[in-house]
Amino acid sequence: MEHRQLVHFLAVLDSGSLTAAAQRVGLTQQALSKSLSRLESELGGQLFVRETRGMTATRLGESIAEYAREIIASAGKLRHTASAALGLERGRLVVGLSPIAAASLIGERLTQFAHNFPNIRIDVEGGIDRDFVAALHRGEIDIALSSQVGGQYDGILLEQVFVEPWGVAGCAANKRLQDAQSVADLADTKWILGRNTDLLDDIIAETFSNAGLPMPRPGIMTTSVLYSLHAISQSDFLAILPRSLCRDQNGVMWRDLSGGAWKSPIYLMRRKRAHMDELMRVLLRELKG
Incomplete structure (x- = not known):
């Protein structure tokens, strides 16, 4: 199986629609459908039930979803690590930041980290906890800092770092x-x-x-x-x-x-099985004060 086939599979799983998934990955619906069919052939079973309301994952589809997310996230991290090692780009971290976290002491600590490590590029993505969970699973962000986390999320570690x-x-x-x-x-x-x-x-x-x-x-x-x-x-x-x-x-x-x-906790969110390199460890120490 190919990396892009897993990307296509997760796009359909997350959007629940072949049309929306095709737009997300930049393919025609026909090309995306063929990619899914090839992956199903390799795995030996159907991944989705095609219904009038959209695409619903089968038991097989649900069972491989977390593994597919791990592969995609790990591949993204591998590319960043390899690029940094080859000198093609500086060290880079992508951080999700909710509005309340951004305005709090946590936001100040993130800014101070960027000041202390000028060779590190920090990409800050806005959003709320539900956005961050999906982005963490897709490997689009490394960690997130968010308030208003309304419970546990599968595959995500939550650690309280501040109270607002x-x-x-x-x-x-x-x-x-x-x-x-x-x-x-x-x-x-x-x-x-x-x-x-x-x-x-x-x-x-x-x-x-x-x-x-x-x-x-x-x-x-x-x-x-x-x-x-x-x-x-x-x-x-x-x-x-x-x-x-x-x-x-x-x-x-x-x-x-x-x-x-009246107070709400701010949580640090990260994938349970995400690789922790030294750069990430330093950032987490800085954020926790």
């Missing part, structure tokens, strides 16, 4: 937020809320309930952190945001009104 506090953020001139002693002082407040507090919703609701208030209802709902920060700095709206995202924002005040109860 959350609080109420608003305009620096907002007298009500300045004087508030707890969320009980924020009744009838206008809120901008996002969908990035999922794992904190229960404890946030409990804090407001203990203060005799319902869970905040959004006057504005957004997935844009940049919009939230701009809007609260220009209005009397309040938002629930991580401290790191607010600390360097002009015109924004951040208050811990939960007694430290």
